[in-house]
Amino acid sequence: MENKNMGMCKDCGEVYSALIMKDGYCSGCKPEIFTERELKNIKEQGIKEETTKEVKKEETTKEVKKDFKEEAKKGKYNFYIGLAVVLGIATYFVSSALSLPKDEVVKNIASQYGVGSYSSRTKASKIDIIDHYKKEGKVVYILGIEKLICEMPMLEVKGKWTSLGMDCK
Ligand SMILES: [Zn+2]
Numbered sequence: 001m002e003n004k005n006m007g008m009c010k011d012c013g014e015v016y017s018a019l020i021m022k023d024g025y026c027s028g029c030k031p032e033i034f035t036e037r038e039l040k041n042i043k044e045q046g047i048k049e050e051t052t053k054e055v056k057k058e059e060t061t062k063e064v065k066k067d068f069k070e071e072a073k074k075g076k077y078n079f080y081i082g083l084a085v086v087l088g089i090a091t092y093f094v095s096s097a098l099s100l101p102k103d104e105v106v107k108n109i110a111s112q113y114g115v116g117s118y119s120s121r122t123k124a125s126k127i128d129i130i131d132h133y134k135k136e137g138k139v140v141y142i143l144g145i146e147k148l149i150c151e152m153p154m155l156e157v158k159g160k161w162t163s164l165g166m167d168c169k
Contacts, residue, residue, distance in 0.1 A: 020045045101154060101161040103129055106141050109154070113166045116146040138164065 007018040011029035020027065020042040027034050027042045034042065101109075107124040114120045128144035138153040143166075150168040154161055 017045070017049060020049075099156070100132065100139060101156070105161050106143075106152075106154070109161065109163045110141070110143055110145070110150070110152055110166065112163075113150075113152075115150060115166070115168055116148055 005018050006015050007021050007024065008015050009021065009026040009029055010024040012026065014026060014028075016026050022030075022033050022038065025033060027039055031039060104124070106129055107127045110127050111122045111124040113122060115122045118126075122145055126145060129141060130144050130149070131142040133140050133142075135153070138155050140151055140153045143150045143152060145168065148168040150166050152166045153164045155164060156162075
């Protein structure tokens with residue numbers, strides 16, 4: 001710190017501003033070597049120093065408060081970034097969970113089963129997609145083929161849709 005302007009009293013060992021010392025002594029230890037005017041100045045100087053210290057303290061407090069605000073701001077940003085990441089991941093999972101095969105893919109796969117009057121294959125154009133629902137990680141398609149209602153569970157494996165059979169009633 002301001003070592004240049006500081007001095008240690010030869011008597012009490014306290015460190016004072018060199019401005020309020022004389023011959024290496026503070027006014028407290030050797031008031032006799034100080035003139036009355038000097039003592040008065042020292043008193044005033046001392047008050048000034050105290051005031052400066054107070055101001056410095058206040059400034060430090062302000063700095064700390066500012067730092068705290070900055071940190072809080074940063075924290076808020078981090079929170080929003082975290083939230084965005086979480087939402088991104090959630091969106092990814094929801095969208096992948098909601099991903100469905102295209103109608104033509106469903107019909108094409110369904111056509112591999114012989115249903116009704118079709119003994120081996122069903123014409124894709126004769127298949128109506130009525131509805132679908134999810135069950136145990138599979139998408140079950142409800143299909144109308146001629147006068148039958150068929151259920152065909154489907155599963156996406158490595159990006160490719162496959163059926164797990166067909167049940168018609
Ligand atoms: Zn002293």
